[in-house]
Amino acid sequence: MPSIKPPLSAMATPDDTEQQFYEALQTGDFARLMAVWSDDEAVVCVHPGGPRNVGLDDVRSSFEKVLSRGPIDIHPEKIHRLAHQDTAIHSVLERVPVTTDKGPATAWMWATNVYVKTAQGWKMVLHHSSPGLMGQAAPPADIGNTLH
Amino acid sequence: MPSIKPPLSAMATPDDTEQQFYEALQTGDFARLMAVWSDDEAVVCVHPGGPRNVGLDDVRSSFEKVLSRGPIDIHPEKIHRLAHQDTAIHSVLERVPVTTDKGPATAWMWATNVYVKTAQGWKMVLHHSSPGLMGQAAPPADIGNTLH
Numbered sequence: 001m002p003s004i005k006p007p008l009s010a011m012a013t014p015d016d017t018e019q020q021f022y023e024a025l026q027t028g029d030f031a032r033l034m035a036v037w038s039d040d041e042a043v044v045c046v047h048p049g050g051p052r053n054v055g056l057d058d059v060r061s062s063f064e065k066v067l068s069r070g071p072i073d074i075h076p077e078k079i080h081r082l083a084h085q086d087t088a089i090h091s092v093l094e095r096v097p098v099t100t101d102k103g104p105a106t107a108w109m110w111a112t113n114v115y116v117k118t119a120q121g122w123k124m125v126l127h128h129s130s131p132g133l134m135g136q137a138a139p140p141a142d143i144g145n146t147l148h
Numbered sequence: 149m150p151s152i153k154p155p156l157s158a159m160a161t162p163d164d165t166e167q168q169f170y171e172a173l174q175t176g177d178f179a180r181l182m183a184v185w186s187d188d189e190a191v192v193c194v195h196p197g198g199p200r201n202v203g204l205d206d207v208r209s210s211f212e213k214v215l216s217r218g219p220i221d222i223h224p225e226k227i228h229r230l231a232h233q234d235t236a237i238h239s240v241l242e243r244v245p246v247t248t249d250k251g252p253a254t255a256w257m258w259a260t261n262v263y264v265k266t267a268q269g270w271k272m273v274l275h276h277s278s279p280g281l282m283g284q285a286a287p288p289a290d291i292g293n294t295l296h
């Protein structure tokens with residue numbers, strides 16, 4: 001049986017781990033998605049407009065539901081990075097092309113992703129995604145982004 | 149002129165700093181609110197359904213707007229704590245009593261607050277607040293909270 005965990009080198013940096021997280025959502029690869037998460041009962045996940053999932057079992061259940069509807073065409077953009085020792089905090093604009101009654105449109109979300117360095121590489125401990133500016137066709141304004 | 153910064157002892161722990169943050173919102177104390185933030189150009193703040201504010205100047209401007217409408221009767225509940233070295237990540241249920249056409253109601257938000265330990269005590273570097281489960285009168289379900 002193939003290992004469900006990617007090689008450690010694949011999560012050598014927070015950016016590596018973040019890339020795996022979004023690629024796993026894009027390809028609907030549940031095992032790869034869960035391998036991104038820290039094996040820590042304190043992990044937290046909030047999907048847009050949803051409840052808070054605390055602990056690995058409930059995070060797993062929440063993503064089973066999400067992926068039961070198929071892969072998600074989600075694209076991380078405008079990644080803003082904060083780092084302190086072995087903790088990385090990323091603020092990400094998530095872009096999801098959607099189809100509406102009026103034709104193609106784009107859903108925008110703001111996500112906060114937190115990673116910590118472990119013996120198994122950088123692992124996700126928190127994912128909090130929420131709707132961007134309501135009813136906006138263009139990307140939500142990123143106040144202050146000219147500084148970065 | 150009195151100092152606008154509280155004594156260091158007031159931010160000796162992440163919980164102290166979080167308490168000051170919510171008390172400053174409750175009392176409309178802008179100086180106290182800004183004293184909670186790290187003096188770091190990478191700080192990030194997302195208000196519910198709003199844009200992303202990056203950098204201390206834009207975080208300050210966003211809270212000027214928020215408090216220009218007066219103090220906010222906001223109450224942190226169900227605080228879930230993650231910690232890694234000198235970084236603390238809190239997931240908080242924010243409760244805000246509101247008045248609607250149909251009478252008193254409650255707005256619920258999920259917030260992610262991140263604090264880092266600095267020479268000036270524990271300081272906020274990220275605040276991301278978003279609407280809880282839509283149209284729900286009771287507190288949003290906290291999946292897995294029986295574990296914690």
